[in-house]
Amino acid sequence: MPALIDNCGMQPIPLDAALWNWGSTTATTVQHLGRACTRLQQAGDSTPLVAAAGLELLDGTIEADVAVGPERSFHGVFWRGQDAENYESFFVRPHQVGNPDSIQYTPVFNDVSGWQLYHGPGYWNAIDFPLDTWFTIRVVFAGRRAEIHVAGELALVVPELKAEPKRGAIGIFAGGETLHVSAFRYDVAANLTEPAPTEPEPPPGVVPRWSVSDPFAEHELPAALDTAALSARTWTQLEAEPLGLADLARVNGIKDDKNTVFARTRLHSPHAQLLPLDLGFSDRAVVFLNGRRLYRGDDSYRSRDYRFLGSIGYYDTVYLPLAEGDNELVVAVSESFGGWGIQAREAFGEAPEGASPNIRYG
Numbered sequence: 001m002p003a004l005i006d007n008c009g010m011q012p013i014p015l016d017a018a019l020w021n022w023g024s025t026t027a028t029t030v031q032h033l034g035r036a037c038t039r040l041q042q043a044g045d046s047t048p049l050v051a052a053a054g055l056e057l058l059d060g061t062i063e064a065d066v067a068v069g070p071e072r073s074f075h076g077v078f079w080r081g082q083d084a085e086n087y088e089s090f091f092v093r094p095h096q097v098g099n100p101d102s103i104q105y106t107p108v109f110n111d112v113s114g115w116q117l118y119h120g121p122g123y124w125n126a127i128d129f130p131l132d133t134w135f136t137i138r139v140v141f142a143g144r145r146a147e148i149h150v151a152g153e154l155a156l157v158v159p160e161l162k163a164e165p166k167r168g169a170i171g172i173f174a175g176g177e178t179l180h181v182s183a184f185r186y187d188v189a190a191n192l193t194e195p196a197p198t199e200p201e202p203p204p205g206v207v208p209r210w211s212v213s214d215p216f217a218e219h220e221l222p223a224a225l226d227t228a229a230l231s232a233r234t235w236t237q238l239e240a241e242p243l244g245l246a247d248l249a250r251v252n253g254i255k256d257d258k259n260t261v262f263a264r265t266r267l268h269s270p271h272a273q274l275l276p277l278d279l280g281f282s283d284r285a286v287v288f289l290n291g292r293r294l295y296r297g298d299d300s301y302r303s304r305d306y307r308f309l310g311s312i313g314y315y316d317t318v319y320l321p322l323a324e325g326d327n328e329l330v331v332a333v334s335e336s337f338g339g340w341g342i343q344a345r346e347a348f349g350e351a352p353e354g355a356s357p358n359i360r361y362g
Helices: 227-231
Strands: 026-032 035-041 049-057 060-067 074-083 086-092 103-109 135-142 145-150 153-158 168-175 178-187 209-213 235-239 260-269 273-282 284-289 292-298 316-322 325-334 341-346
Touching: 026 178, 035 168, 049 074, 049 178, 060 074, 060 168, 074 135, 086 135, 086 145, 086 168, 103 145, 103 153, 168 178, 260 273, 260 316, 273 284, 273 292, 273 325, 284 316, 292 316, 316 325, 325 341
Parallel strands: none
Antiparallel strands: 026 035, 035 178, 049 168, 060 135, 060 178, 074 086, 074 168, 086 103, 135 145, 145 153, 209 235, 209 260, 260 325, 273 316, 273 341, 284 292, 284 325
16 A cells, blocks of 8 residues: 655645535545545536635645545646636546556646646656555645655656746645545645756747637637628737647636637748648637638547547648738637647748748737
């Protein structure tokens, strides 16, 4: 049996009703695997958050002693909760134990969990955590960084937490039908042990920012774009991350089936050319250049086979017939769940003869 980690200095928060905001989660005191504990049962599509009442941290350490079965679930902890729709989270996937995505760090913006956008090193890891046995999840977070321990082992080093560091709620993330929790602790101290990572260098040709529209229903997407269609929308400037990812949920959530936005940028070309552009999106995208529809793609979860996750990446290349001077690139991006994102970069390795790397984005 894995040992629970040393929790010297941690302050316990008893799992008493008065000390927690249970929301729509049902909490029952039970005996499980030899311990008195609290069984949490999530109601349907309700929020998975169970917050410690009246407690907020900017930096610190949180721990939960949990037991999970092999059923499909997403159980863990959250921190820096601004409300029920904006927080940082970490969870384990018992049905994927030992696989590359057996554990996950992901931010949640406007009630859109970004696990399809944030994947691979720093977000996932292949961890053999125990099932039907008590173990500890421990998260140490300070500034933009976090270190996460599972069952006494350093399981994940998060080089950059994606939300702005703000004081917020802490608590349990009950992402599934049943989670057993025997203890929860916190400390205002945050002792990170790993060195700070090197800031990634933006590759050449990445679209550095997008203008993002207000959301609308996917079925309202027009066959062609004109000035009137674009001017009718309201726009927000969104900076991309160094590698090009723009998390569109930072701007909008999905309300009343309005699950589509326009993301647009201007490309200034020194001459007419056919420019290859690597594109990544989640979940679906329609590409327009100067009002003309050029491409539609679908990378939704399980849209290709039952194992297809829909993780974003530079997997598609679109050839843009650019005119000399300014060109307007607009991508309509639609989201179902798992992450609402867009990224694009010039595909220099695929550039045909005569293509220019001197594209400017505006």
